[in-house]
Each structure stands twice: as C-alpha cells, then as structure tokens.
Amino acid sequence: MAENMNTYWNENGKFEVEIKQLNDLRPDWGMTDNPYINLFIIASNVYYDVYNNGGGNLRDNYPRKIEEYFVPFASELKSLRLNVKMDTIIRNLKKKEKLERFLDEVILYVQDKDLNYDKHTIYFDNDKEEVSKTKVEGFSVITFGNQKDCTDWVNHRMNAWNFKMVG
Incomplete structure (x- = not known):
C-alpha cells in the first residue's frame, strides 16, 4: 500500500x-x-x-x-x-x-521555528589532497553544522590522509 x-x-x-x-x-x-x-x-x-x-x-x-x-x-x-x-x-x-x-x-x-545555526564551510580537492578555509577555484565545498565536526573532518584528512591546508 x-x-x-x-x-x-x-x-x-x-x-x-x-x-x-x-x-x-x-x-x-x-x-x-x-x-x-x-x-x-x-x-x-x-x-x-x-x-x-x-x-x-x-x-x-x-x-x-x-x-x-x-x-x-x-x-x-x-x-x-x-x-x-x-x-x-x-x-x-x-x-x-x-x-x-x-x-x-x-x-x-x-x-515557523528559528532554523539558524553557524554553518562552517571547507573547500577541498581530493586529487590534489588539499583543503582550504577559503574558497579556491575548482575545489569542492562541504558544510558543517558545528565547529567540532568541521575541525574533526579537516584534521582527519590532514593527519590520516596527508592533505595540506592551502589558501
């Protein structure tokens, strides 16, 4: 049904x-x-x-x-x-x-509720193994609803996958 x-x-x-x-x-x-x-x-x-x-x-x-x-x-x-x-x-x-x-x-x-929250945005390129806190042409974007998730995501890529912070 x-x-x-x-x-x-x-x-x-x-x-x-x-x-x-x-x-x-x-x-x-x-x-x-x-x-x-x-x-x-x-x-x-x-x-x-x-x-x-x-x-x-x-x-x-x-x-x-x-x-x-x-x-x-x-x-x-x-x-x-x-x-x-x-x-x-x-x-x-x-x-x-x-x-x-x-x-x-x-x-x-x-x-009708207040649905605002602090959105945290990261830009990344998996092929180049790079992440950025600022917009970089050609990078993908991912948003997070809290700082901890954002920081954990970035740190995992940098520490486990050897991504570099750029920008």
Whole structure:
C-alpha cells in the first residue's frame, strides 16, 4: 500500500516544496546546535533509511539519535508516540504510512521555528589532497553544522590522509 502512496521518496510528498527548502538548510555533514533543524535532519535520515533499505540501520544506528533529537519533542509531535520503548518507536518508524505522517508533522512543526545555526564551510580537492578555509577555484565545498565536526573532518584528512591546508 505504501508504495502507491504520495511520498517524499517518489517526490510527491504532501509538503514537497517545504521539504526541499528544509533540505537546502541542512549542512552537508553532521548535526547543528539548533534542535529544530536537528529534528528535521534525523527525521529525514530515518526516512531515507526506511525507504532505502527497509530501516535496516535503525536498531543499530538510531536509538541514541531518536532519544536525543526526537524524544524532547514528544509532547509536540503527536503522529508518532515517542514516550514508549525504543523498540516500539523503531517498529512504528518502519511503517511507511506512519513515517510519512511523522515527516509531514516534523515539516509543519519546524516551519515557523528559528532554523539558524553557524554553518562552517571547507573547500577541498581530493586529487590534489588539499583543503582550504577559503574558497579556491575548482575545489569542492562541504558544510558543517558545528565547529567540532568541521575541525574533526579537516584534521582527519590532514593527519590520516596527508592533505595540506592551502589558501
């Protein structure tokens, strides 16, 4: 039944315009210091996992994230019970009809919230093994939602892969 539904997976979700706007706000890597955008990030990551591989990663990779990013909103988000055992939450998230309603609700809930956060940008060239904090012609760009993720990403490339800082 879910396969015939209007879904975000088939780019025909109930709030398709809004989800595209929210996706444009996401950092490329990691979380932010903003609880509302983090709620959306994890909700959309769960959504992807369910549609991409049946939610096969939910039990292993998402309990802490659900606890940290969904449960604080349990009193506001009513389409999915979040004040139950984690196994129940995960089982319900795997039900595509419930997941669609939950994502609809998250989109509506965050729409009027302040979704600002400090975005950290790094430019890189994997072939040249170079990274830069300033824009360099021909380099790829990656954004982070917090300084720690940004610093860790750069340090890993510099220390483990011998990238050089340029610019």
